[in-house]
Amino acid sequence: MxxxxxxxxxxxxxxxxxxxxxxxxxxxxxxxxxxxxxxxxxxxxxxxxxxxxxxxxxxxxxxxxxxxxxxxxxxxxxxxxxxxxxxxxxxxxxxxxxxxxxxxxxxxxxxxxxxxxxxxxxxxxxxxxxxxxxxxxxxxxxAPLVALMDTLLLSGLPGRPAALNLGGIANLTIPTHPGAFPALAYDLGPANALIDAAAWRACGAHFDRDGELAAAGRIDPDLLAALLAEPYYALPPPKTTGKELFNLAYLESLLSQRNLAAVDVVATVTALTAEIVAAEVKRHGIDTVIASGGGCANPTLMAMVRSRLDGINVVTSGTLGVPSDxxxxxxxxxxxxxxxxxxxxxxxxxxxxxxxxxxxxxxxxxxxxxxxxxxxxxxxxxxxx
CATH class of the missing domain: 3.30.420.40 (ATPase, nucleotide binding domain)
Structure with missing residues (x-):
């Protein structure tokens, strides 16, 4: 067919x-x-x-x-x-x-x-x-309905692999592990949703092309801590989220009492995605991350993810015959x-x-x-x- x-x-x-x-x-x-x-x-x-x-x-x-x-x-x-x-x-x-x-x-x-x-x-x-x-x-x-494809693609792969999608929202799929637990998939939190919002706020761009805005900025620890305090991250899976929560208004509410350079905001929300991805990958003992989605085209984001997953193999879905985009x-x-x-x-x-x-x-x-x-x-x- x-x-x-x-x-x-x-x-x-x-x-x-x-x-x-x-x-x-x-x-x-x-x-x-x-x-x-x-x-x-x-x-x-x-x-x-x-x-x-x-x-x-x-x-x-x-x-x-x-x-x-x-x-x-x-x-x-x-x-x-x-x-x-x-x-x-x-x-x-x-x-x-x-x-x-x-x-x-x-x-x-x-x-x-x-x-x-x-x-x-x-x-x-x-x-x-x-x-x-x-x-x-x-x-x-x-959601995530992409879990069907992820579990079938990752079936039989050695070790403890997981599929990571970096779209507007970041989601993770962990296939069934024989004798241990059923497949698991859920939305981790924002990926491009807040990065795009920060890029729009910075210069009216629809997205951070090649991660250039984030690369030009500095991560603000105070803003990052405030972002990581979002209650959604503590909810147990299965869970889903979207732009109903993670949007420009959400970001502006956290910036109302802060005076930061626009590129620093882009760098910080990019780091947020890397932080939540790394935390969940480590929590599940993943040894190989197979990434896909528009976020894979952002070298600054991918560098931040890899730096927080030192020792864990991070590749794109192209290795399984699936173009990431x-x-x-x-x-x-x-x-x-x-x-x-x-x-x-x-x-x-x-x-x-x-x-x-x-x-x-x-x-x-x-x-x-x-x-x-x-x-x-x-x-x-x-x-x-």
């Missing part, structure tokens, strides 16, 4: 796409990456989306408009991907998360915009979407494959759901909808090329 995976992450800079051919041999799922790209949002849409994110208040009219415009942008991105990679059997669209409703550590709801009907109408291909809601309805956090799109292609084959896409020990669930809803394409038969045994390992 050939699947197109699509997602716009918490940095809301554009739409990541990945076309993957999947073939199951026994319990090993083989995936061949045929195409990967990032299609930037049109500037006007990105500005409108940025203005709508928490802590902003919205009207239903604006929600409807954004749902339509984002859906059309995803349809454009799908069409561009198909023009390069050719026909696919299925599209899996995560859409754009705009709100994650969390109170006292419990997720009550989650909202992703990007109406899938626009994608199905444009491409004629069935679309799996709204994947997080079913896990939430089953008592889970709705395409990982989430590949993960949602995989989730689409699982949904189409009647396989659960969540891991209860990672999300906190009551049980495994088949995720998402399916919007039919132009042809009669045909659902493949479930495999006799679900995949236990993923090999990507």
């Amino acid at each position: 050939r699947v197109l995976g699509m997602i716009s992450g918490t940095s809301h800079d554009g739409i990541d796409v990945a076309v993957v051919d999947f073939a199951l041999a026994g319990t090993t799922l083989h995936g061949s990456l045929r195409h990967a790209a990032c299609i930037p949002y049109p500037p006007a849409l990105r500005a409108r989306l940025r203005a709508a994110l928490p802590p902003a208040s919205l009207t239903f009219a604006e929600v409807c408009t954004l749902d339509t415009l984002i859906g059309q942008a995803f349809a454009d991105a799908a069409s561009a991907a198909l023009a390069v990679a050719g026909k696919v059997d299925l599209i899996c669209s995560h859409g754009q998360t705009v709100y994650h409703w969390v109170e006292a550590g419990k997720v009550h709801g989650t909202l992703q915009l990007g109406q899938p009907a626009w994608i199905a109408e444009r491409t004629g291909t069935p679309v799996v979407s709204d994947l997080r809601a079913r896990d939430v309805a089953a008592g889970g956090q709705g 395409a990982k989430e799109a590949i993960a949602f292609a995989l989730l689409g494959y699982f949904t189409a084959h009647g396989l659960p896409g969540n891991i209860p020990s990672c999300t906190g759901a009551a049980a495994p669930r088949i995720l998402g809803t399916i919007t039919p394409g132009r042809a009669q909808l045909r659902i493949p038969a479930p495999p006799s045994e679900p995949p236990t390992r993923l090999l990507l090329a």
Whole structure:
């Protein structure tokens, strides 16, 4: 089955796409990456989306408009991907998360915009979407759904490996360790969410290109201590967070009584991510960290992470055949494959759901909808090329 995976992450800079051919041999799922790209949002849409994110208040009219415009942008991105990679059997669209409703550590709801009907109408291909809601309805956090791919990819690797994603939010996946404990995955805290906010505050940049702002600044110990005092870090997993908490207003509240150079703020929030990553990696006795996400393109952040993980092997997901900037799109292609084959896409020990669930809803394409038969045994390992 050939699947197109699509997602716009918490940095809301554009739409990541990945076309993957999947073939199951026994319990090993083989995936061949045929195409990967990032299609930037049109500037006007990105500005409108940025203005709508928490802590902003919205009207239903604006929600409807954004749902339509984002859906059309995803349809454009799908069409561009198909023009390069050719026909696919299925599209899996995560859409754009705009709100994650969390109170006292419990997720009550989650909202992703990007109406899938626009994608199905444009491409004629069935679309799996709204994947997080079913896990939430089953008592889970709705995230991290990338844990499915992480656990399959890391299956059988020696030692104690873990997958680290440095997107808007940093999350960690620790696969099942035979005879010891089930798989674990959770959001550690902010990565690019606060770095981007600090870069915007410093010079109106959408992100800290090549980590240059952080490299020019100095870490402020007082601000770093205040950031590390955030109660979220002490919550036990499973747990998730997002820009509902870690946003520009959050950062400004901590800076109101401090007079710091803008580049020092960027350096300090970059160090914050490195600190929370290192603390959790060490807490779980990890010996190999396989990193992915946009944060891998920030050499200052990666240097800070490595300096705090001295003696621990830190590599990027490219060593497993997964380009670090395409990982989430590949993960949602995989989730689409699982949904189409009647396989659960969540891991209860990672999300906190009551049980495994088949995720998402399916919007039919132009042809009669045909659902493949479930495999006799679900995949236990993923090999990507």
